[in-house]
Amino acid sequence: AQSVTQLGSHVSVSEGALVLLRCNYSSSVPPYLFWYVQYPNQGLQLLLKYTTGATLVKGINGFEAEFKKSETSFHLTKPSAHMSDAAEYFCAVRVNNDMRFGAGTRLTVKP
Amino acid sequence: EPEVTQTPSHQVTQMGQEVILRCVPISNHLYFYWYRQILGQKVEFLVSFYNNEISEKSEIFDDQFSVERPDGSNFTLKIRSTKLEDSAMYFCASSPGQNYGYTFGSGTRLTVV
Numbered sequence: 001a002q003s004v005t006q007l008g009s010h011v012s013v014s015e016g017a018l019v020l021l022r023c024n025y026s027s028s029v030p031p032y033l034f035w036y037v038q039y040p041n042q043g044l045q046l047l048l049k050y051t052t053g054a055t056l057v058k059g060i061n062g063f064e065a066e067f068k069k070s071e072t073s074f075h076l077t078k079p080s081a082h083m084s085d086a087a088e089y090f091c092a093v094r095v096n097n098d099m100r101f102g103a104g105t106r107l108t109v110k111p
Numbered sequence: 112e113p114e115v116t117q118t119p120s121h122q123v124t125q126m127g128q129e130v131i132l133r134c135v136p137i138s139n140h141l142y143f144y145w146y147r148q149i150l151g152q153k154v155e156f157l158v159s160f161y162n163n164e165i166s167e168k169s170e171i172f173d174d175q176f177s178v179e180r181p182d183g184s185n186f187t188l189k190i191r192s193t194k195l196e197d198s199a200m201y202f203c204a205s206s207p208g209q210n211y212g213y214t215f216g217s218g219t220r221l222t223v224v
Contacts, residue, residue, distance in 0.1 A: 034212050043202060043217040044154070051210050090154060097142060097166055097209060101154040 002027040002093045006102035014110045019063075019078040021105045023091030026072065032094040033074040035065055038104075039087045047089075050074065061085065081109045113137040117203050117216035124193055124223055132188045132219045134203030143186045144204040144213060145178065147171070154202070160186065193223045 007022040025031055035047040048059025055067040061084075065076045074091060086109045091102040116135040124130050136143050145157040158168040160178055177189045186205075190197055200220050204213035 032210070036215075044204075044213075044215040046212045046214070049212045094209075094212075097159050097161065098156070099144070099213060100156060101146075103153040 001098070002031060002095045002100055004091050004093050004100060004102035006089075006091050006105050008105055009103065010106045010108070012108040012110060013081045015083055016080050019076070019081045019085065019107065021076040021089050021091075021107065023065075023074045023076065023102060024072050025074060025091070025093045027093055027095055029095055033065075033067060034092040034094065034099070035059065035063070035074075035076050036090045036092060036101075037061075037087050038090065044090065047076070081107075083109050083111065085109055113214070115203055115205055115214050115216035117201075117219050119219060120217065121220045122222070124221070126195055126223055127192050130190050130193055130221065132190075132201050132203075132221070134186045134188070134216055135184055136186055136203065136205030137207075137214055138184070140205035140207050140214070142166075142206040142208070143178075143180070144206075145188045146202045146204065146215075147199040148202065148218075149196075149199045157188070157201075190221075193221075195223050197221060198223045 003026045005024045033050040036044040048057050050057050050067045058064045063078045088104045088106050090104045118133045143160040148154045156169045158172045159166045175191045179187050200218045202218045203216045206213045
């Protein structure tokens with residue numbers, strides 16, 4: 001079965017700094033890849049997804065991610081962090097009708 | 112924007128009691144899911160449901176759990192005899208098809224005492 005590894009359970013950046021959240025996946029077939037964000041006491045909100053086509057995908061709130069098959073990675077980036085980006089971020093991989101999540105990365109943004 | 116609705120937002124139950132968590136998926140979606148998240152831990156897959164039957168379930172989804180789509184709009188998760196370790200946030204999700212992401216509800220926090 002497919003799986004996801006998120007490197008770093010906690011990432012801290014200063015406001016205005018680059019955000020980089022790492023995700024590596026394992027799948028025996030071409031996967032669909034997703035990033036979700038969870039704000040405190042809320043559900044999961046889709047940030048962006050990769051299914052086919054362009055490997056650099058743009059999402060909401062200025063986030064983007066690049067699918068790199070050779071590295072089995074789907075890292076999430078944002079050029080300039082904002083205080084409102086503080087949340088838990090989950091990478092997920094979907095094969096057919098089965099989506100599995102990584103353990104999550106908590107992003108803290110310092111003023 | 113269409114939403115997945117879950118009720119109640121918080122439920123407290125005594126150990127051994129049955130609970131039913133309710134979800135109203137987005138109306139034109141065909142695939143339905145339940146996930147759970149124990150406090151501070153990862154989001155775990157429980158079950159997927161398509162064409163009025165379970166299509167996949169995890170090892171967590173044992174005989175204590177069941178799902179139903181009783182009336183074409185609601186999608187329920189029943190836990191027959193709750194245990195303390197069932198305390199978690201339970202998320203319902205739906206999807207229109209396999210090329211799409213899931214839309215999640217805001218969750219039901221289940222506390223078993």
